Amino acid sequence: MVEYLSDLEIANRSEIRPIQEIAEKAGIPKESVEPYGFYKAKINTQLIDAPVKGKVVLVTAMSPTPAGEGKSTVTVGLSDAFKKIGENVMVALREPSLGPVFGMKGGATGGGYAQVLPMEEINLHFNGDLHAITTANNALAAFIDNHIYQGNQLNIDPRRVTWKRVIDMNDRTLRQVVVGLGGPFKGVPREDGFDITVASEIMAVFCLSRDIKDLKENISKITIGFTYDRKPVTVKDLGVEGALTLILKDAIKPNLVQTIEGTPALIHGGPFANIAHGCNSIIATNTARQLADVVVTESGFGSDLGAEKFMDIKARRAGLEPSAIVVVATIRAMKMHGGVAKDELKAENVEAVKKGIVNLEKHLENLKQFGVEPVVALNAFVTDSEEEVNFVKQWCAERNIKIALTEVWEKGGEGGVELAKLVKEVMDTEQNFKPLYELELPVEEKIRKIVQDIYGGDDVVFTDSAKKQLKTIKDNGWDNYPVCMAKTQYSFTDDAKKLGRPAGFEITIRELIPKTGAGFIVALTGDIMTMPGLPKQPAALNMDIDENGNAVGLF
Numbered sequence: 001m002v003e004y005l006s007d008l009e010i011a012n013r014s015e016i017r018p019i020q021e022i023a024e025k026a027g028i029p030k031e032s033v034e035p036y037g038f039y040k041a042k043i044n045t046q047l048i049d050a051p052v053k054g055k056v057v058l059v060t061a062m063s064p065t066p067a068g069e070g071k072s073t074v075t076v077g078l079s080d081a082f083k084k085i086g087e088n089v090m091v092a093l094r095e096p097s098l099g100p101v102f103g104m105k106g107g108a109t110g111g112g113y114a115q116v117l118p119m120e121e122i123n124l125h126f127n128g129d130l131h132a133i134t135t136a137n138n139a140l141a142a143f144i145d146n147h148i149y150q151g152n153q154l155n156i157d158p159r160r161v162t163w164k165r166v167i168d169m170n171d172r173t174l175r176q177v178v179v180g181l182g183g184p185f186k187g188v189p190r191e192d193g194f195d196i197t198v199a200s201e202i203m204a205v206f207c208l209s210r211d212i213k214d215l216k217e218n219i220s221k222i223t224i225g226f227t228y229d230r231k232p233v234t235v236k237d238l239g240v241e242g243a244l245t246l247i248l249k250d251a252i253k254p255n256l257v258q259t260i261e262g263t264p265a266l267i268h269g270g271p272f273a274n275i276a277h278g279c280n281s282i283i284a285t286n287t288a289r290q291l292a293d294v295v296v297t298e299s300g301f302g303s304d305l306g307a308e309k310f311m312d313i314k315a316r317r318a319g320l321e322p323s324a325i326v327v328v329a330t331i332r333a334m335k336m337h338g339g340v341a342k343d344e345l346k347a348e349n350v351e352a353v354k355k356g357i358v359n360l361e362k363h364l365e366n367l368k369q370f371g372v373e374p375v376v377a378l379n380a381f382v383t384d385s386e387e388e389v390n391f392v393k394q395w396c397a398e399r400n401i402k403i404a405l406t407e408v409w410e411k412g413g414e415g416g417v418e419l420a421k422l423v424k425e426v427m428d429t430e431q432n433f434k435p436l437y438e439l440e441l442p443v444e445e446k447i448r449k450i451v452q453d454i455y456g457g458d459d460v461v462f463t464d465s466a467k468k469q470l471k472t473i474k475d476n477g478w479d480n481y482p483v484c485m486a487k488t489q490y491s492f493t494d495d496a497k498k499l500g501r502p503a504g505f506e507i508t509i510r511e512l513i514p515k516t517g518a519g520f521i522v523a524l525t526g527d528i529m530t531m532p533g534l535p536k537q538p539a540a541l542n543m544d545i546d547e548n549g550n551a552v553g554l555f
């Protein structure tokens with residue numbers, strides 16, 4: 001049997017160029033490059049003076065298996081392929097969170113020969129952005145508790161503080177905690193809880209702001225809770241928006257790195273797509289669009305999560321339109337949707353692929369609703385059989401859907417040239433992008449539309465507490481915000497076990513959380529958690545460091 005190198009081994013054996021060289025090739029002015037070591041830099045975007053004009057290619061996927069279907073891998077490989085066919089290209093990705101790195105899913109730097117470097121630094125602390133976001137979030141929590149302790153001039157009801165603390169780790173024991181215990185000098189006791197950093201509103205605001213001024217303005221609008229007479233209290237009321245923005249002053253600059261093939265990559269901001277809005281920062285995407293003609297970017301999970309939120313939240317806020325959409329599909333995910341157990345996905349099973357392709361079908365239909373033609377990237381695995389691959393190609397051909405067998409994991413950019421050519425054809429054809437819903441629609445109608453048109457459900461059910469929250473939303477004039485759905489990534493329903501293309505279901509909205517800084521309403525469905533837990537065998541068990549300080553076993 002052929003032995004394959006791990007992602008880390010491939011990354012370590014790859015040539016890596018000094019970051020100034022990458023910046024220069026990308027046309028970034030020297031004075032705006034702030035090196036962080038030899039291979040990473042922050043970019044001072046205020047010194048870049050060019051129109052925002054690059055075309056955006058969005059990469060999404062079918063509903064994934066727990067391992068991920070290779071969206072980051074294809075995003076990186078496609079950008080290298082664009083470079084190969086002579087395009088001036090940049091890739092814009094999200095920053096990894098330590099939760100999945102030490103938990104189950106792994107990092108976010110791609111895989112095989114389609115990776116961004118230096119992978120171990122990006123997957124661990126990178127340039128400290130997630131720490132800065134965690135700190136800003138927790139500083140606000142400290143300011144709130146201190147305000148209550150120091151006399152509570154704003155009349156904040158400690159039982160109605162909605163602002164939670166965060167940590168960038170999967171830590172289920174912190175989901176619900178009580179703070180301020182120990183008597184009058186230790187604070188005012190109240191129930192609190194931790195979310196993972198990537199679900200924090202600071203992360204969302206960070207990703208949806210256009211510049212530092214906009215960031216401060218948006219932070220000032222965050223609602224932290226309610227007074228005893230149920231009036232919202234904002235960061236502006238506490239007067240700490242300046243301090244919080246100051247904590248983020250370096251983090252807000254996008255991070256420049258490179259792919260294995262030397263394509264410039266901006267990696268910035270990292271909200272999860274199942275519990276947050278799931279796309280990298282607007283600042284990074286816009287900066288890439290100033291520097292390159294083609295920007296390949298990714299949104300987390302499938303068309304039902306990251307892509308829907310990319311269109312309805314990010315694209316709207318950034319004023320951008322995707323010129324093409326790539327849907328990453330794998331034979332193994334189709335088999336899983338066709339009913340095959342997780343440990344049998346490697347064995348050939350054409351019948352299961354035929355059955356499970358309905359999941360891809362629904363994702364393709366969803367994307368067409370946004371007015372942009374999707375292209376399928378069939379991410380090739382060595383376990384795929386010729387018959388399975390031929391079936392998928394034939395299925396697409398019969399429906400006039402563009403598809404390319406994509407071998408970037410094994411071959412780097414060369415393995416994505418066919419895909420790049422197909423995507424270019426779409427980019428060069430006029431598309432009719434439109435978001436799914438108008439903002440004027442009431443929140444419950446926006447949710448109903450997403451449930452019916454994107455998930456394929458019959459209707460939406462609101463719990464009693466969600467109904468009360470709907471009233472608060474209307475009373476406070478927040479009904480025109482877009483909705484940020486929080487839902488399992490494995491199914492179109494709110495039940496992770498319902499695979500394929502389920503029909504005849506309802507989605508339950510458990511809770512609605514107004515995020516007035518980010519400018520959206522989070523809708524929690526089913527039993528989705530904003531603080532994940534670690535699995536029984538976390539990835540951390542395979543990790544080590546050798547005596548020379550090199551990472552071992554980081555995928």
Ligand code: ADP
Nearest residue numbers: 068069070071072073110111112379380381409
């Ligand atoms: P996603 O972005 O969809 O979560 P990633 O691109 O992070 O997925 O890939 C998840 C893991 O799967 C990575 O470890 C990557 O190396 C591996 N992987 C991706 N594509 C392939 C492939 N074609 N063959 C083998 N492994 C792959």
